[in-house]
Amino acid sequence: MATRNVVLTPHQEQVIHDLVQSGRYQNASEVMREGLRLLEQRVAEDTAKIEALRQATSIGIMDLERGRFTQVNEGDLEHYLEGLSQEATLPAREKH
Numbered sequence: 001m002a003t004r005n006v007v008l009t010p011h012q013e014q015v016i017h018d019l020v021q022s023g024r025y026q027n028a029s030e031v032m033r034e035g036l037r038l039l040e041q042r043v044a045e046d047t048a049k050i051e052a053l054r055q056a057t058s059i060g061i062m063d064l065e066r067g068r069f070t071q072v073n074e075g076d077l078e079h080y081l082e083g084l085s086q087e088a089t090l091p092a093r094e095k096h
Contacts, residue, residue, distance in 0.1 A: 016028045
């Protein structure tokens with residue numbers, strides 16, 4: 001394994017120390033590897049969320065271009081959204 005020197009704040013050093021002292025980790029390297037694993041996981045999740053938003057945006061733009069939308073005036077917006085919310089929470093068998 002590669003060795004790296006990193007500069008930690010006093011708080012970060014204390015967190016590592018406390019985690020090792022708790023017995024949850026055997027040493028500082030284990031704590032750092034776990035932190036990097038969690039960071040890697042979060043980056044992957046964020047990337048997936050961004051991609052899902054891009055796809056939803058693309059679909060929304062295509063729907064607008066094709067005229068597939070419902071125009072709602074400001075006064076009716078709350079009522080319209082309540083209807084959508086109720087429809088979304090109905091069991092599948094009741095929607096048909």
